[in-house]
Amino acid sequence: MDEVLLRSLTPSVLGILVRRGADFAAAEDAVQDALVEAVRVWPEDQPRDPKGWLVAVAWRRFLDATRADTARRRREGRLDEEPAPGPAPTVDDTLQLYFLCAHPSLTPSSAVALTLRAVGGLTTRQIAGAYLVPEATMAQRISRAKRTVTDVRFDRPGDVTTVLRVLYLVFNEGYSGDVDLAAEAIRITRQLAAAIxxxxxxxxxxxxxxxxxxxxxxxxxxxxxxxxxxxxxxxxxxxxxxxxxxxxxxxxxxxxxxxxxxxxxxxxxxxxxxTTEETDWVQIVEWYDELVRLTDSPVARLNRAVAVGEADGPRAGLAELAALDASLPRRTAVAAYLHERDGDLATAARLYAEAARTAPNLAERDHLTRQAARLHTLLSR
Structure with missing residues (x-):
């Protein structure tokens, strides 16, 4: 069975259900049920129209859930008639789903989780495994996110910048568990590039x-x-x-x-x-100038200081660094690197050790600790 095909069809199937009148949370649940059914049935009998099959199964699951919910019986007059069999509609609501899942009312973590579930087609278990949290915790996060966007109008224009920020967050999570989030982010971004x-x-x-x-x-x-x-x-x-x-x-x-x-x-x-020596650092500085102009990001300024240190020498880099907030994450590590390049090994060793204590993850902490130890060894000779 082609799991990539299943995931690629998820957003368009979900969009069709929402377009027919299903609220987002219920439609998303129905689509997940249809995906589970596809995993069970398709290996032995894959349909000629996979998208149409998923739409039909998801719509039936949605209707069944709606009829079983007495609080929603008033809506059954509008939803009771199942669409006639046939090819799935060609309208593609994928882009609107991206906007919905990256809605400004959601926290970044909730937007990421909802995007992976509704657009990426991952199960709650897979997302939980990727983020190393209990499945129940991730299920609650996704449920809250779905409730938050349920009443958002589906046809309203969205913000591409917010969508891209969410996708970049997914990419930077890298890999853990049985889902490669970096590869998943690339796959989803390819879909977005095809849609817009x-x-x-x-x-x-x-x-x-x-x-x-x-x-x-x-x-x-x-x-x-x-x-x-x-x-x-x-x-x-x-x-x-x-x-x-x-x-x-x-x-x-x-x-x-x-x-x-x-x-x-x-x-x-x-x-x-x-090779490292052949890197065009002058041109890299110029691109960081553009990035600072576009974003005025402290992180971009920090990276620019590193590039200046490579292009014009470590003291020039340290001069750029002096203008940045001392509390900026990784600033101390950059200062250590530039001081080492300038030959001040004692200051560099102290700064590497200081940076290790505030490193954002274990891998960086270990790397910075080793750098400090290496310089201490050189100084003791």
């Missing part, structure tokens, strides 16, 4: 592909982090790089620059360099 002609959607897809191309080299066999400069570039996925660069070039040609295109341009410059 927007340069920033293309920019995000390019950014994901370019980052994902380096995935196999980001960690050592023991799970420790491998910095970009030390990664084996011969193991980068050249096909993903080529696809990402091609998508990015097409987006940039439209002259509607956005933050994801700018980030993808930086990633493309890293991918283009055969």
């Amino acid at each position: 002609d927007h340069p920033e959607v293309a920019g995000l897809l390019a950014l994901m592909l370019l980052h994902h191309a380096r995935r196999a080299t980001r960690t050592a066999p023991d799970g420790s982090l491998v910095p970009l400069a030390e990664q084996d570039r011969g193991r980068w996925d050249t096909a993903s790089i080529a696809e990402g660069v091609g998508i990015l070039q097409s987006a940039l040609a439209r002259d509607r620059l956005g933050e994801y295109q700018a980030q993808a341009a930086v990633a493309a410059l890293h991918a283009d360099a055969l």
Whole structure:
């Protein structure tokens, strides 16, 4: 059975049910029931019209649930007639589902969970496993999210920026459990790119592909982090790089620059360099200038300080860093790196140890601790 096909059909099937009059929460439950039924039936008897089959089964499940709910009997006059068999409607409400699942009234974690469930077609168990939380906890989160958006008008224009932010959150979760969230985010973003002609959607897809191309080299066999400069570039996925660069070039040609295109341009410059020494840091600084102009993001300014340190020397990078808030996450780690590049190993060792204490995850903490230990060893010789 083609699980990818099932997941790809999920948003359009859900959109058809909502368009027929089902409220979002009930429709989503019905679609999940239909997916479970497909997993049971399709291996032996896959229908010629998979989408139509899913629509028919989901609609029947919705009607059954509605009739069983006495509080909703008033709606049965409108819902009682099941549509005649035939091909599924061609209208595609996928884009509206993206907007709905990334509604501003939802918290980021709820928007991510709802997107994975309603648009991505993942089960609650799979999403819970990916986020390492109990299934019951994730079920409650998704239920609250569905209740929140149930009364939102389905035909209202949505905010593409919010949708892209949610998809990037999914991508950055990476991999855990039995669901590869980075790959899932790429798959869903491809669907969005097919549904909407927007340069920033293309920019995000390019950014994901370019980052994902380096995935196999980001960690050592023991799970420790491998910095970009030390990664084996011969193991980068050249096909993903080529696809990402091609998508990015097409987006940039439209002259509607956005933050994801700018980030993808930086990633493309890293991918283009055969060695660390050949990296075009001057051009990377220029792209960070554009990113700062577009977003005024402290994180973009921090990354720009690193790039300036590579392009113009560590002291220039430290001068840029001095203008940034001392509480900015990872600022101390960047300061440690630049001080080491400048030859001040004692200050760098102290800062690496300080950064390790506030690292956002175990892998970073271990990496920074090892960096501090390495410098202490050099200083003691």
